[in-house]
Amino acid sequence: MTDAAIAVPAGRVPAAGALQAHAAQRRRQLVVAAIALALMAAVPLVVGDAYLRNILILTLMYAALAQAWNILGGYCGQISLGHALYFGAGAYTTSVLFVHFGVLPWFGMVAGALLAAVMALLLGWLCFRLKGHYFAIATLVIAEIGLLLVHNWDYVGAAMGIQWPLGPDSWATLQFARNKAPYFYFVLGLFALTWLITFWVEGSRWGYWWRAVKDNPEASESLGVTVFRSKMAAAALSASLTAVGGGFYAAFVAYIDPDSVMHFRFSLLMVLPVVLGGIGTLWGPLLGAVILIPLTEAIRSYMGGSGTGTDLIVYGALVMGVAVLKPEGLIGLFSGWRRKAGAA
């Protein structure tokens, strides 16, 4: 059985021409991605300012995290408002293994990703029978329980958190005190990885299953899609990529505490770029992050430090505005142009 035969109900098998056009479109996407990657890799050559580089690193990190959220939320349609839990799992696993046991963060991230995948499977086993907002609220509640527990867990530093020891600049320990460019290349790699995985699953049978689960779980079940297993796979993949991002963040800031990695704010920052850019799209998360993160930073630096609420005003207004006025996300503007250009 081929992928297409699974995805398309009998009697509606697309013509060979349509499949070829689809394959050509996917090849074009890869070319665009390769060009984008090359352009982004050149950015640190132009931008030397430490503050601007910092913004670039955060932008790409949130793009990668949003892309990871998009796998579960966008493609499979399961809205998680608690991904900070997996981000925290990655950050804490990497930090504990490095600081207490001297395990290099590279291995710590892998361990964190595995832990997050196991957590996602356990929680998915519990919660995937819940639908819509029941599921969303459950994820939020579980992440809050996790935050409260870590706050009271002495082994991982409780409210005080974990401080990474100062060391020489090194790719092995992912510590770079002055020149932040290596961090940029790391997150660029992470983003490229999440993008490629998304691209690959979008075209695989999993991608078809996930979209079927999102659009109509009852109908897809009757067509032979195992809804529960599809959701579990999406959750595990999404959680483990999020945890790698968490491990990177811990190495990048070299100090973590419960609120700085597991606060609800992080769950929010993973969702917002997706909603803004386009839910369930390949380029939406990057577009959303590229708009959201620099905009927040710019407003923050003009209107005074954090805690004034300007970041929340920006997030809230953007999300509400896009949800009501442009539900398919800002990426929809581009396809609109393309359609008009094609018609002209």
Added chain:
Amino acid sequence: MNAQAIAQVLASGVLMGLMYALIAVGLSLIFGLMDVVNFAHGEFLMMGMYLTFGLAVGLHLDPIIGMPIVGGVLFMAGVLVYLLIVRHAMRAKANVGMVQIFSTFGLGTLMQGLAQYFLTPDYRQISDSWLANKTVEIGGVFLPQPQIAGAVVSLLAFGGLYLLMSRTDFGRALEATREDQGAVALVGIDRNRVFALGWGLGLAMVGVAGAMLANFYYIHPQVGGAFSGIAYVVVALGGFGSVFGALVGGVIVGLVEAMTTLVLPASLKTVGVYALYLLVVLLRPSGLFGRL
């Protein structure tokens, strides 16, 4: 632990539980009417609390006097939110479920940011109200009067809501609309008007709750987050859409929270409530009195 201490914990739990019920009932009402979860519910509670604070500081109105005014303002806010945001969100053609979540979610985030920007993140308190620092003693159990007032207002509000839903034309229109949105149009009920008034009523209830809560709880921009979490638990427990369920759910949550503090450190008191939420939705997704 002696009987008196246990009675104290239970009594405090019931009083706080009635408060939770009043906070949550608007959420349940709106959900029952149109299947929309208001993710900005906690922020409207915050708005009610700040309005009460403003009336107390600016016009020297006691929270109990300010309460009807706050309820009225929140009623209008509810009508506006429906007409300007929710009505459009419900018409979305793409990502329908997500649009409904994120439109009110974005509104809540926006309100939180505005409160932080214009009102500062400072914690505020109404310290010179009529009932401040007064307690009642019944058989060795001490109950603060502001909490008692909140519980009484909650019971009155539920009574009023019951009469409104069962005895008035508006109540019947509300009930009919939640039964069958399409059919009501045939008998000349304007669906949009019922939805707008339903949002008004739901937020008026949370406004009244905010006024009574401000009487004894500190006020800050993030105050909504803590209470909206509890409100979801209350509504899930009682059954999404059930008014009576919200009342029972509120009292149960109040009791569970009070009893959690007996066995866990105070910083973990909400863990018991959150665990209750998971237990309820996993075992009985429709809640105690809900219809699915």
